[in-house]
Amino acid sequence: MDTETTSSALSGISREDLYQRVWATPINHLADELGMNHYHLARICEALNVPRPPAGYWQKKAVGKEAPRPDLPAALPGDQVRWVRGTRPSAPPTKRVYRRMERKAADRPQRPTRHPMLIGVEESFRKSRTDEQNEFLRPYKYLLPDIVASADRLAAALDVANEIYNALDLKGHRVMFAPSDQEMRRIHVDEQEVSRKDRKYGRYQTGSIWSPRRPTVTYVGSIPVGLALTEMTERVTMRYLDGSYVREDSKLVRSARPWQLTHSWTTEQDLPCGRFRFVAYSPLANIDWSASWQDTQSADLKSLVPSIVSQLQSSEAELQTLIVAEEKAAAQRRKEWAEAQERYRRQEDRRAVERALADSKEQLAEIMEKWAAATAVERFFEEAEQRLERVDDERRAQIQARLALARAMLGEHDPLQFLSDWLAPQERYQSKYPLI
Incomplete structure (x- = not known):
């Protein structure tokens, strides 16, 4: 491997460069040049949406009968456009296939289509670090959709997320994990239904809540918007009874004998309440924008899905204005940083x-x-x-x-x-x- 090739492999490969090299060199030989096996290189091509030569291409090319190579597809917002050594390539975007379905009989309701992001994730969520009844699930896996829920309400949370993801998808705003080659962050999502100054979540009132490794995002035009769904918590009075804490309004406490209550005491704790909050936010650094919707007595979150999609679509201009302002502010910060560094270098020189x-x-x-x-x-x-x-x-x-x-x-x-x-x-x- 020559020095130029080694340097390119270490610094990263753009999808345009990879496209040219894949169609100029057989994948086995190119993989050897880049110091990897051809299966890994094929995964990188899929992640960057780079078409590869079909089987038999090089044999046909040797006799001048190769098929013309396809054009490199244009990158969509959110697509990974560069791979850097040491990073795991993103999963290729799932291509949804919509089939025309025959109308079913009234006594056979049609089951809503499960969004690709949510297929098979319930089992991963239930493989949790904690199985406490009064706490949220904390799955071992971190590359999961941004959904926080208790074990009892996980299925309902997945249904709500499915409604929102499908509604966005049908409007052309695909839902996906944030690309691994772009810097995006997840904001803090308040789980309290009624915001309080103090927090008493978890057994010792210092419990941590699971969050994913990468944000779940959708794209409004070319602008990423983070999506988070959380079950909310409510402040509940708990009584210590028979070796554990139970709700003060539970049947167990109401049926307790006076002598059982003699050596018991009460405390307050934030418990999952079964109701949900959906938060949309900007995952870009220094862009302070978010909107939230939640279950209320007058309307549940599923009924708000059309207004959620509509508000996200109408927020494109506002987000674009914030991004332009942040780019100007970032340019000013870079200028000030460069000036400060120049002053420091001059002082050190003196x-x-x-x-x-x-x-x-x-x-x-x-x-x-x-x-x-x-x-x-x-x-x-x-x-x-x-x-x-x-x-x-x-x-x-x-x-x-x-x-x-x-x-x-x-x-x-x-x-x-x-x-x-x-x-x-x-x-x-x-x-x-x-x-x-």
Whole structure:
């Protein structure tokens, strides 16, 4: 594998690049170049909606009889357009097939079609970390539709979600998981039916609620809208009786004997109430937009589905305005960040220049001290040698030997060598900016 191919595989592949390469090189060979098996590469092609050569294409091409290659389909809003090594390719969008159904007899009501996002998910939701009666399900799986419900109301929650998803789908707004190659976040969804300052959910009133790994989104035009359905909670008085907490208004408490209530006590807890809230929101960062609908005494959530779809469709202009404003604000933040970074780099450059000047002065002061010491030693030996000429021969030999020993012990000191070792400020650090 050459360097260019390796770099491309590590940085990622766009669907346009993958399309060209799949039709230029057999998939087995291309998979080897990219360091993966051909099954994985086929999954990436499906995720990016890139058509692959059919079986026998390369044999026919060798004899000049290959079929013309199809065009690369245009990417729809929400489609994955790039794959990066180390990330799992998104599941290919499900293509719904609508069949014309014969009208059934009145005594055989037609069952609503299950949305592809909800097929087979009930079993995954019921494989939960907790089976507490008074808590929401916490499935082990995280790549599930954004639905929060208790075990008793899961089937009803899936039916409500199915109504909403199908209604959006039929209007051309497909419902899907947020693309893995795009940054989208899930907002906090308030589960309390009546908003309160405190929260008392879970056995110890600090329970956590499951949330999916990726938001569930639909697209209004080209704008993503996050979708979340949650069963709401209500504040309930609970009584500790016979080793567990039960509702104060339950039949068990009403039928308890006075002696059973002697050593019991009550507390408050937020319990799933069986009613639902649907929240639509912007999953894009820094876009503060959301709308919610919930079950009421006058209307349940299913009856509100047409108004939900209508309001989401009419919100496109508002969302587009918010996105444009955020893009301008983001550009301003990037500009301010770049200016702040430039100021920081200039300050660091100035500090480095000042540091180099200070270090150079300090080294020069040390050189001057060493120079003074070296010249003092040199003057000492020169003066000793001059005086030695006036000493008699017998004593001169003895002192010359000692003078040679002293020179050997102190070594030679060349003051000019100190200057050659000195580093000027510009030699220590060269400023990246012109001096003002």
